[in-house]
Amino acid sequence: MRVYGFLFVVIIVIILICIACGKGEASDKPELTVKQLEEFYPGNMSNVDRIEIRSGSTGALKVVNDKQLAQDWLAKVRHMKLTPDSNQEGRTGYSFYVDLFEGQDKKLRFLPNEIAGNYYIYSEELAKAIRGLFQSP
The missing domain is CATH 2.60.40 (Immunoglobulin-like)
Known part of the structure; x- marks a missing residue:
């Protein structure tokens, strides 16, 4: 069960990083x-x-x-x-x-x-x- 919890946290962190990087590019220049x-x-x-x-x-x-x-x-x-x-x-x-x-x-x-x-x-x-x-x- 611990392995699934760890994988869940890793996946969430990767998704958050991807979302944060994508928003930064769009807002750099008007x-x-x-x-x-x-x-x-x-x-x-x-x-x-x-x-x-x-x-x-x-x-x-x-x-x-x-x-x-x-x-x-x-x-x-x-x-x-x-x-x-x-x-x-x-x-x-x-x-x-x-x-x-x-x-x-x-x-x-x-x-x-x-x-x-x-x-x-x-x-x-x-x-x-x-x-x-x-x-x-």
Whole structure:
């Protein structure tokens, strides 16, 4: 009878371990949804007064210090929708990344296919807008 009691306890412990491991994986990352670019911004995007764009191919940096120019550009891109990529495996390289600032505080960095450590379907529309601002005089 002791053997059956011991086996019962072992089976219960194994079941509890399996249940605990399964729940941890599902709750590690929240489910990603389609979002507009402005939904990623922590605060009011109207407060952005500087934009920095770094080229991944040349390393060149474009700094937009004109708040009106920055706000005009943000008005064009803020409502662009980003769709989560089902493949969330890490990647290397980038065409451009954009940093948004309020004063000296960097508030958000994004790429045409990545924001806040999550990957999104590459947005050619967003990439074109970034490239246009980067190449502007």
